Amino acid sequence: MERKIQVGILGGTGMVGQHFVKFLQNHPWFDLTWLGASDRSAGKKYREAAQWHLGGDTPASVADIVVDECKPGNAPQLVFSATDASVATEIEQAFAQAGHVVVSNSRNHRMDPDVPLLVPEINPDHLKLVPIQQRMRGWKGQIVTNPNCSTVVLTMGLAPLKPFGITKVIATTMQAISGAGYPGVPSMDITGNVIPFIGGEEEKMQRETQKILGEFQGDGVRDLAAKVSAHCNRVPVVDGHTVTISVELSAKPSEADLMQAFSAYTSVPQERRLPSAPPMPVIYMLQANRPQPRKDVERERGMAVFVGRLRSCPVLDFKFVAMGHNTVRGAAGAAVLNAELMVTEGLLD
Numbered sequence: 001m002e003r004k005i006q007v008g009i010l011g012g013t014g015m016v017g018q019h020f021v022k023f024l025q026n027h028p029w030f031d032l033t034w035l036g037a038s039d040r041s042a043g044k045k046y047r048e049a050a051q052w053h054l055g056g057d058t059p060a061s062v063a064d065i066v067v068d069e070c071k072p073g074n075a076p077q078l079v080f081s082a083t084d085a086s087v088a089t090e091i092e093q094a095f096a097q098a099g100h101v102v103v104s105n106s107r108n109h110r111m112d113p114d115v116p117l118l119v120p121e122i123n124p125d126h127l128k129l130v131p132i133q134q135r136m137r138g139w140k141g142q143i144v145t146n147p148n149c150s151t152v153v154l155t156m157g158l159a160p161l162k163p164f165g166i167t168k169v170i171a172t173t174m175q176a177i178s179g180a181g182y183p184g185v186p187s188m189d190i191t192g193n194v195i196p197f198i199g200g201e202e203e204k205m206q207r208e209t210q211k212i213l214g215e216f217q218g219d220g221v222r223d224l225a226a227k228v229s230a231h232c233n234r235v236p237v238v239d240g241h242t243v244t245i246s247v248e249l250s251a252k253p254s255e256a257d258l259m260q261a262f263s264a265y266t267s268v269p270q271e272r273r274l275p276s277a278p279p280m281p282v283i284y285m286l287q288a289n290r291p292q293p294r295k296d297v298e299r300e301r302g303m304a305v306f307v308g309r310l311r312s313c314p315v316l317d318f319k320f321v322a323m324g325h326n327t328v329r330g331a332a333g334a335a336v337l338n339a340e341l342m343v344t345e346g347l348l349d
């Protein structure tokens with residue numbers, strides 16, 4: 001890339017916004033030059049507006065940027081969105097209407113039929129929804145979303161098995177507290193405890209999985225016709241969502257077929273050598289007690305999903321475990337990889 005592409009963050013002062021700031025440091029294609037937030041922060045320097053929750057100090061490259069309001073006008077063409085869900089619908093639409101490319105981490109537009117819910121390894125062709133979206137909404141810009149943080153772990157674990165015909169899935173999560181933002185779950189609730197409820201999470205996992213693993217067919221995405229049942233739990237882990245998965249497959253493959261599918265799985269981001277793409281997006285761990293969030297979550301810059309413990313299931317066909325970094329592969333890293341794919345698809349030209 002001859003010149004870096006300037007990028008901004010809507011909701012740059014929040015928890016996910018800070019993960020974007022961190023992930024974009026020294027990015028080879030993108031230069032973070034603009035930060036937007038609420039009118040509580042607008043007009044202040046980033047270091048004053050954002051209480052930095054991640055390791056170290058506020059990165060020097062952004063510390064003195066003056067935070068702007070989330071209104072189109074001064075922002076670069078490409079903006080990542082990490083705004084509060086209560087305002088994301090209007091803000092993202094206003095930016096897309098004004099010609100911006102909005103790569104969003106918020107849930108608001110994920111299930112809109114004309115908005116890609118993108119995982120670059122799984123459904124890069126869902127970007128064909130963008131011209132349909134622009135035509136239907138009459139805007140020059142676009143909105144592209146990434147999945148919920150637990151959905152991305154489940155779908156990356158299932159993607160290598162899709163050729164065998166996925167018909168039923170039962171997924172149980174053990175989700176890290178960082179997924180609840182800051183200050184998140186009260187310490188008195190989560191320390192030494194398991195909370196078997198995360199509002200709206202099971203419904204999101206079920207519906208998003210069917211859309212992500214669905215097929216683009218000319219004018220839209222046909223959902224994967226599989227039954228998906230999710231059980232979502234919050235556990236006292238800092239980073240890394242673990243998901244145990246049972247799956248029924250119509251082709252009735254052998255365990256060796258599945259092992260081969262996991263170990264051979266690569267896709268478009270790897271072929272195109274996108275800067276944030278891990279060399280292998282799904283890594284099978286042979287040790288009987290892995291993957292584990294504390295030991296494995298930081299590997300591959302948090303961008304790979306780790307699977308293991310493949311074995312037969314007496315109820316469905318097979319069961320296994322998957323684990324991935326919820327704030328990297330499940331949030332900021334996912335959106336940045338989406339934007340990299342979009343650059344190579346010419347969607348920023």
Ligand SMILES: NC(=O)c1ccc[n+]([C@@H]2O[C@H](COP(=O)([O-])OP(=O)(O)OC[C@H]3O[C@@H](n4cnc5c(N)ncnc54)[C@H](OP(=O)(O)O)[C@@H]3O)[C@@H](O)[C@H]2O)c1
Pocket residue numbers: 010011012013014015016017036037038039040041042049070082083084085087088105106107148149178179180181182326327330331
């Ligand atoms: N936390 C996670 O791990 C996670 C994971 C996946 C997805 N998400 C989604 O990502 C989004 C952000 O989550 P978060 O945990 O980072 O929330 P957060 O820490 O509360 O940050 C919210 C951000 O939105 C901004 N904002 C609030 N009201 C606004 C307004 N009226 N106009 C413009 N900006 C406004 C805030 O600016 P101020 O600082 O000025 O208030 C802040 O930058 C949410 O949609 C959430 O559902 C979160």
